Amino acid sequence: MKLSKDNSIGEKLKECRLNCALSQQQVADALNMDRSGYTKWENNVSQPSLETLAKLAKIFCVDIKALLPGEDILYAGLKDVDAESEEPLYLLSKEEQALIVKFRVLDRREKLSVINKINKLVKDKQ
Numbered sequence: 001m002k003l004s005k006d007n008s009i010g011e012k013l014k015e016c017r018l019n020c021a022l023s024q025q026q027v028a029d030a031l032n033m034d035r036s037g038y039t040k041w042e043n044n045v046s047q048p049s050l051e052t053l054a055k056l057a058k059i060f061c062v063d064i065k066a067l068l069p070g071e072d073i074l075y076a077g078l079k080d081v082d083a084e085s086e087e088p089l090y091l092l093s094k095e096e097q098a099l100i101v102k103f104r105v106l107d108r109r110e111k112l113s114v115i116n117k118i119n120k121l122v123k124d125k126q
């Protein structure tokens with residue numbers, strides 16, 4: 001479904017979420033909130049704060065402006081295959097998807113910390 005520039009924030013959130021193959025619960029979990037609160041945004045009952053829109057843009061890999069009325073949504077684009085394992089990305093488990101969603105909300109320093117911890121755990125297993 002192609003949305004026009006004039007679609008509401010809620011419609012854009014829903015399109016982005018579906019494009020990323022995420023459930024409302026997964027997005028709500030990444031934002032540390034109840035699913036019902038997120039659902040209200042998609043249904044245009046209420047709207048997220050600007051700070052939360054920035055987090056949502058990171059989760060959905062879009063520019064924050066794309067979530068606002070009057071802007072087209074341009075996706076950053078994801079590769080279909082993981083570079084290291086060469087497995088299709090759509091084969092990620094629900095748990096792996098949830099981790100990715102949460103990772104996208106972190107700032108650069110926090111992401112580096114997580115990556116370093118994962119690298120250490122993997123090295124220790126070898």
